[in-house]
Amino acid sequence: xxxxxIWAKIRGAMCLAIPVKIVSIDGDEAETEIAGVRRRVSIxxxxxxxxxxxxxxxxxxxxxxxxxxxxxxxxxxxxxxxSLSEVH
Amino acid sequence: xxxxxxxxxxxxxxxLAYKIAKRSTKTIRLMExxxxxxxxILRYGIRQLVPKTVEMRSGPGxxxxxxxTADLDKAIALAHLPDVIITTFGDMIRVPGSYxxxxxxxxxxxDVRIVYSTIDAVxxxxxxxxxxxxxxxxxxxxTAPTIAASILKAQQEKIENFYVLSLNKLTPPVMKxxxxxxxxxxxxxxxxxxVSVIIGSHPYEFIPRDYRVACxxxxxxxxxxxxxxxxxxxxxxxxxxxxxxxxxRGVRAGGNRKAWQLTERxxxxxxxxWRGIGIVPQSGLKIRKKYERFDADEAFSVxxxxxxxxxxxxxxxxxxxxxxxxxxxxxxxxxxxESPVGPCMVSSEGACAAxxxxxxxxxxxxxxxxxxxVDG
Numbered sequence: 001x002x003x004x005x006i007w008a009k010i011r012g013a014m015c016l017a018i019p020v021k022i023v024s025i026d027g028d029e030a031e032t033e034i035a036g037v038r039r040r041v042s043i044x045x046x047x048x049x050x051x052x053x054x055x056x057x058x059x060x061x062x063x064x065x066x067x068x069x070x071x072x073x074x075x076x077x078x079x080x081x082x083s084l085s086e087v088h
Numbered sequence: 089x090x091x092x093x094x095x096x097x098x099x100x101x102x103x104l105a106y107k108i109a110k111r112s113t114k115t116i117r118l119m120e121x122x123x124x125x126x127x128x129i130l131r132y133g134i135r136q137l138v139p140k141t142v143e144m145r146s147g148p149g150x151x152x153x154x155x156x157t158a159d160l161d162k163a164i165a166l167a168h169l170p171d172v173i174i175t176t177f178g179d180m181i182r183v184p185g186s187y188x189x190x191x192x193x194x195x196x197x198x199d200v201r202i203v204y205s206t207i208d209a210v211x212x213x214x215x216x217x218x219x220x221x222x223x224x225x226x227x228x229x230x231t232a233p234t235i236a237a238s239i240l241k242a243q244q245e246k247i248e249n250f251y252v253l254s255l256n257k258l259t260p261p262v263m264k265x266x267x268x269x270x271x272x273x274x275x276x277x278x279x280x281x282x283v284s285v286i287i288g289s290h291p292y293e294f295i296p297r298d299y300r301v302a303c304x305x306x307x308x309x310x311x312x313x314x315x316x317x318x319x320x321x322x323x324x325x326x327x328x329x330x331x332x333x334x335x336x337r338g339v340r341a342g343g344n345r346k347a348w349q350l351t352e353r354x355x356x357x358x359x360x361x362w363r364g365i366g367i368v369p370q371s372g373l374k375i376r377k378k379y380e381r382f383d384a385d386e387a388f389s390v391x392x393x394x395x396x397x398x399x400x401x402x403x404x405x406x407x408x409x410x411x412x413x414x415x416x417x418x419x420x421x422x423x424x425x426e427s428p429v430g431p432c433m434v435s436s437e438g439a440c441a442a443x444x445x446x447x448x449x450x451x452x453x454x455x456x457x458x459x460x461x462v463d464g
Contacts, residue, residue, distance in 0.1 A: 016124045017282045019091040035089055042207060044237050045347040054091060056285060056338055060205025061234045064285040064344055066091055071337035075094055078311055082103025
């Protein structure tokens with residue numbers, strides 16, 4: 001997916017949020033990056049967000065911090081399911 | 089891109105599809121609440137990956153679509169007031185009201201500006217101190233905290249000319265209203281992922297408890313949705329409906345407490361008017377008295393003619409899941425994204441727009457609608 005499509009996707013849609021990486025923090029604002037594109041966002045709703053975290057960006061605000069451990073667990077589960085279905 | 093690409097993997101999707109097909113014996117009906125899910129389901133051909141036993145309906149989770157015509161008429165009337173700048177999310181401006189649209193108001197000279205964030209709306213207010221800047225506050229729990237934050241920011245920075253027309257709506261009460269009506273029998277609900285980032289999973293507990301309907305919260309990538317469907321099928325096959333989170337990288341059971349506290353500081357719960365559903369008690373957010381100077385409803389009064397719905401448009405039925413977009417006589421013939429009759433064809437989260445954009449005959453296999461309508 002090209003970044004133009006990503007921005008088009010989040011600009012119009014109100015239940016969508018996209019994972020972006022925090023590259024610097026300045027008070028309750030942060031510089032974030034996705035696919036080489038940078039954007040300044042508010043982290044007023046996610047004060048726990050740290051440098052290097054991925055946050056879900058929704059209409060200019062980070063609304064949640066992505067849990068990397070959970071993300072890896074889900075992927076592991078999906079891979080297990082895929083390997084099981086190959087056996088049959 | 090991290091947290092996106094890996095959830096679109098083909099091989100893993102096939103694995104899940106196989107598992108769902110193997111597990112599914114009962115004919116069931118699921119509703120995806122969120123318009124973002126509707127678009128992903130059609131875009132990634134998820135209909136083709138799940139067995140015919142699984143029927144899928146779109147729900148009311150499109151903020152633009154559920155905005156009542158009367159409320160849209162009010163926004164348009166506000167746009168025509170002197171020295172007013174209307175700021176709004178993009179999709180809203182093309183939705184036809186009873187007699188006009190925000191886009192038409194803009195063409196007639198009103199100052200209507202599209203913003204990406206409430207932050208932009210506050211900036212516009214700062215840059216135009218002699219004008220009244222009104223933000224059209226639509227959206228669900230996902231967006232409400234950002235609107236609350238903008239009101240608090242305006243208060244903190246003593247911005248006197250920023251107002252919000254609060255049309256925010258809440259998800260669990262409308263799910264209850266749909267389940268109470270019994271119009272569309274459901275076995276499971278694909279729960280809204282980003283609403284749940286904010287409110288968590290507890291507010292949905294009444295769904296399995298009171299209605300014996302399964303509810304699994306899903307992310308928005310194709311593998312997220314397939315995983316959610318797998319969990320729903322499992323629950324329904326076992327006859328053990330419950331609330332589950334199939335999007336744990338984004339959603340915690342307790343939600344984002346800070347964001348919700350901020351929302352509750354600025355807003356109180358009241359009734360809301362939903363297109364196609366009507367007034368639903370306890371399903372909307374009103375600005376608290378303490379912040380009433382930011383409330384466009386308090387600061388401005390406009391006279392409105394009786395609202396009317398576009399003739400033949402079945403958006404209301406589509407929002408309730410009572411009709412498929414293909415069952416509307418206007419779909420693709422009169423109503424297209426270029427010249428939309430109702431909001432479901434305008435919004436990037438609207439069901440009609442999704443069916444229009446991605447609805448190839450293969451993609452729509454399994455839908456009950458007459459396939460001739462698709463070809464025509």
